[in-house]
Every structure is written in structure tokens, then in C-alpha cells.
Amino acid sequence: MKPIYKLWLMNYQQAWYDLDQAKQQDLGGKISNCLAQNGAKSLLTAVSLWADEKWAVWGIEEFPDIEAVMKHSQALNELQWCRYIKCRSSLGTLIWPEANLTIPEAPLYRLAQFKMNEVWYHLSDAEKKAWDEKNEQAYNQVGAQIICGCDTSWSNEEWGTWVLETYPSLEAAYKHTMVLGNQGWYQYAKAISVLGVKYSME
Numbered sequence: 147m148k149p150i151y152k153l154w155l156m157n158y159q160q161a162w163y164d165l166d167q168a169k170q171q172d173l174g175g176k177i178s179n180c181l182a183q184n185g186a187k188s189l190l191t192a193v194s195l196w197a198d199e200k201w202a203v204w205g206i207e208e209f210p211d212i213e214a215v216m217k218h219s220q221a222l223n224e225l226q227w228c229r230y231i232k233c234r235s236s237l238g239t240l241i242w243p244e245a246n247l248t249i250p251e252a253p254l255y256r257l258a259q260f261k262m263n264e265v266w267y268h269l270s271d272a273e274k275k276a277w278d279e280k281n282e283q284a285y286n287q288v289g290a291q292i293i294c295g296c297d298t299s300w301s302n303e304e305w306g307t308w309v310l311e312t313y314p315s316l317e318a319a320y321k322h323t324m325v326l327g328n329q330g331w332y333q334y335a336k337a338i339s340v341l342g343v344k345y346s347m348e
Contacts, residue, residue: 192342238296252312260337
């Protein structure tokens with residue numbers, strides 16, 4: 147069984163702000179314990195409020211199987227976690243690499259969710275391969291990197307895929323977006339993305 151990856155985007159509700167700091171920390175600790183008890187782990191938590199007011203924070207978690215996902219969800223319900231947050235999540239399996247996913251330290255992360263549109267499906271295999279090569283060159287131009295991609299079409303019909311990227315700077319992310327636009331990427335896909343910096347406990 148392939149591991150299941152859960153992408154989540156979250157903002158806080160009033161009930162969270164009504165808790166004092168000690169209770170917030172206690173609840174956060176219980177959430178972390180729930181992950182560990184179900185054989186899961188957090189791979190990345192990124193702060194995005196500075197770039198996107200809809201989502202204050204987002205992250206990626208790894209579960210050993212779908213049963214662990216369901217058990218963790220039940221544990222969150224028992225903690226009444228949904229009282230404190232507004233959240234959107236998506237389950238997926240890795241497209242690449244096949245195993246042992248690790249997420250490196252980086253100055254900036256970009257999460258992109260997308261779904262290919264009709265124009266893409268009319269391209270030949272050769273045209274798709276040529277685009278993939280152009281896309282790789284676009285990353286190389288700015289020092290960016292795709293860390294992983296997940297197929298979420300089996301759990302989320304709105305967005306078929308998400309990818310996690312790293313950038314050396316905000317300027318590099320901007321330049322990459324401009325390159326994609328100039329190459330015509332946005333005629334092939336509907337997409338949304340959010341930037342983030344790694345959450346620090348310090």
C-alpha cells in the first residue's frame with residue numbers, strides 16, 4: 147500500500163482566539179500526538195498569512211494507509227478541532243518520487259493545485275513532452291525545484307494534482323510565474339497556488 151499524503155490549508159476561527167495561549171499550545175500538542183499515534187507524521191507546516199489572507203497556514207502530512215487517515219480524522223473530531231479552524235484538505239498518492247519523501251529546508255515554498263483543461267488533452271504526446279522539457283528549463287532558470295507531486299483525482303474532483311516547489315527567493319517565484327505565463331502554461335490548466343515559509347517553533 148502506498149502512503150497517503152494529506153494536504154491541508156487552514157485558518158483559525160473565533161473559538162481558537164478565545165483560548166488563552168496555554169490552551170492553544172495544549173490543543174496543538176494533542177493534535178501532534180494524534181498524528182504519532184496513527185503512524186503519521188507532519189512533513190511540512192508553512193505560514194502563508196503574509197501572502198494569502200484566506201489561508202493562514204498550510205501543511206503536508208504522511209499517513210501509512212487510508213485507515214490511518216480515517217482514525218486520525220476521528221481523533222480530531224473527538225477533540226472538536228473543527229470548532230477552532232476553517233480548513234480545506236485533499237488526499238493524494240505520490241506521482242514522484244516513489245518512496246521516502248523528504249522535504250528540504252528552503253527560504254520559500256509554493257504549493258500549486260491544478261487541473262488540466264481541454265486544450266491540454268488535445269496535445270499530442272510529443273507536444274506534451276516538449277512542454278515538460280520547457281517547464282523543467284523554467285525551473286532551472288530561477289533555481290526552483292519540484293519536490294513532489296500528488297495525484298488527488300481519486301479523492302478530489304476539483305483539483306486533480308498538487309505539487310510542492312521550493313524557491314531561493316520571492317523574486318525567483320515571481321520570475322518563474324512570468325516565464326510560465328510567457329510560455330503559455332495557463333492555457334493548459336486551471337490552477338491556484340499559495341506561498342509559504344516554514345513554520346518555526348522558536
